[in-house]
Amino acid sequence: MIQKEEFxxxxxxxxxxxxxxxIADTETTVPTVVFVHGFKGFKDWGAHHIMAHFFAxxxxxxxxxxxxxxxxxxxxxxxxxxxxxxxxxxxxxxxxDLNAVIDYTENTFPxxxxxLIGHSRGGGLVIIKAATDERVTKxxxxxxxxxxxxxxxxEQEDEWLKTGKIFVENARTKEKMPLNSTLLIDVQEHxxxxxxxxxxxxxxxxxxxxxxxxxxxxxxTVAQQLAQQxxxxxxxxxxxxxxxxxxxxxxxxxxxxxxxxxxADKTLNFFRQGN
Numbered sequence: 129m130i131q132k133e134e135f136x137x138x139x140x141x142x143x144x145x146x147x148x149x150x151i152a153d154t155e156t157t158v159p160t161v162v163f164v165h166g167f168k169g170f171k172d173w174g175a176h177h178i179m180a181h182f183f184a185x186x187x188x189x190x191x192x193x194x195x196x197x198x199x200x201x202x203x204x205x206x207x208x209x210x211x212x213x214x215x216x217x218x219x220x221x222x223x224x225d226l227n228a229v230i231d232y233t234e235n236t237f238p239x240x241x242x243x244l245i246g247h248s249r250g251g252g253l254v255i256i257k258a259a260t261d262e263r264v265t266k267x268x269x270x271x272x273x274x275x276x277x278x279x280x281x282x283e284q285e286d287e288w289l290k291t292g293k294i295f296v297e298n299a300r301t302k303e304k305m306p307l308n309s310t311l312l313i314d315v316q317e318h319x320x321x322x323x324x325x326x327x328x329x330x331x332x333x334x335x336x337x338x339x340x341x342x343x344x345x346x347x348x349t350v351a352q353q354l355a356q357q358x359x360x361x362x363x364x365x366x367x368x369x370x371x372x373x374x375x376x377x378x379x380x381x382x383x384x385x386x387x388x389x390x391x392a393d394k395t396l397n398f399f400r401q402g403n
Contacts, residue, residue, distance in 0.1 A: 130184045137228050139196030140221035143213065145228060146202050147171060147193030150184040159241040159266075159399065160189040160233050164226060166248030166271075167279055168208060168298060168305070170200040174375040178384050182392050188399065189240065191233065195225045199305075206378065208298070208305065215293065215306040218314035219276055219322055222253055230263055241265045243399055248346060248371065249273055252324045255354075258335070259327035267335040268395050271343055271371050274324050274350045276315050280307075288312050300377060328357035335361040336398040338391055340369025362398070366390055 132150045139145035148171070151158070161183055165171060171192040183190040194200045199214030200207070208214055233242055243266040246254030251272025258267045273279065280294065288294045288309050295304040315322055335358060339351035348365065355363040366373060366387050374385030384392060 130181055132180075135232065136202075137232055139228055140224040141196070141216075143196035144202070145193050145196050145225050146200075146205070147191060147229065148180075149189050149191035150180040151189040152184045152187070156237045157239045158187055158189055159243055160191055160237055161243045161245060161399070162226075162229060162233060163190065163192040164244065164246040164250035164254050165192070165195070165198070166246075166250045168296075169247065169250070170194050170198055170205070170208065172200075172205050174372065174377045174379040175381075175384055175388060178379075178382075179388070179392060182384065183396065186396055188243075189237065191229070193225070193229050195222050197221050207301075211306055215308045216310065217307075218311050219253070220314050220318065222249075223256065226253055226257055227261075230257075230261065234263055244268070245270065245395065247271055249276070249279060252276055252322075255324050255331065256322065256327045258333060259330040265333055266399060267331065267333055268338065268398060269335070269354070270338050270373075270391060270395075271340065271346050272324075272337070272351070272354060273346055274328075274353050276322055276324070278346075278350075280312075285312060325353070325357050328354050328361075331358050331361065334398070334401070336395065337361055337363040338366060338394060339363070340366045340371065340373060340387065342368050343371045345371035364394055 134148045137145040171194050180190040197213045197217035199210045244254040245268045247270045251269035258264045292309045337351050339348050341348045355361050369387040373388035
């Protein structure tokens with residue numbers, strides 16, 4: 129029987145972090161897998177609920193959460209609707225949120241090892257976190273970026289600073305979503321701290337890099353670039369997979385897409401090594 133528990137924490141700038149964890153056993157010593165969503169993503173996007181059930185069924189606590197400024201509210205958990213919050217998001221705020229969630233995990237389950245999974249921009253976040261936080265003992269990245277500024281075009285930056293805002297398109301809804309220049313300023317002011325490749329060189333825990341070779345959002349060469357920074361990292365290709373491994377939102381099937389199931393299986397096998 130899979131149990132699902134919800135929690136809320138105060139995140140960056142006093143905004144709330146809403147999360148949940150799934151587990152098949154109340155034993156607190158099982159490892160906790162903390163999943164970090166990507167840009168324009170959220171904890172209930174696509175097949176994330178099936179992934180949570182998969183890991184819980186296989187003996188892990190699987191925790192996922194919405195970043196406080198991701199634009200998803202408790203009232204509307206299945207879409208980005210708070211565009212003011214979304215516009216005000218920064219990397220610093222997401223790292224604050226991730227630290228708050230790890231604090232919560234450590235305090236709530238003090239005997240539980242902490243493993244991190246990050247998808248896309250979330251991959252960049254967990255690489256930086258794993259490089260500096262000894263509480264993290266295993267790391268997996270799915271379709272990770274290697275540079276936060278890769279999420280926008282360089283030629284947009286001057287106009288962004290002048291006007292204070294740019295817009296990015298939601299590929300599914302075609303909605304124009306605002307981004308305040310505070311994001312760009314945050315990345316520029318913390319260029320050394322937010323250097324994902326530099327952080328990758330410091331990773332000294334087991335690290336699995338998974339990436340689809342048909343990813344048009346983040347090319348597979350980015351995964352190779354990350355692996356080149358850390359010779360101890362393991363890199364595996366998901367053949368024919370796109371950025372989300374065949375998932376979509378909303379996702380109604382009862383099983384994971386074939387390529388996302390490969391991701392789940394490879395991640396599970398990696399987490400089981402040495403445990």
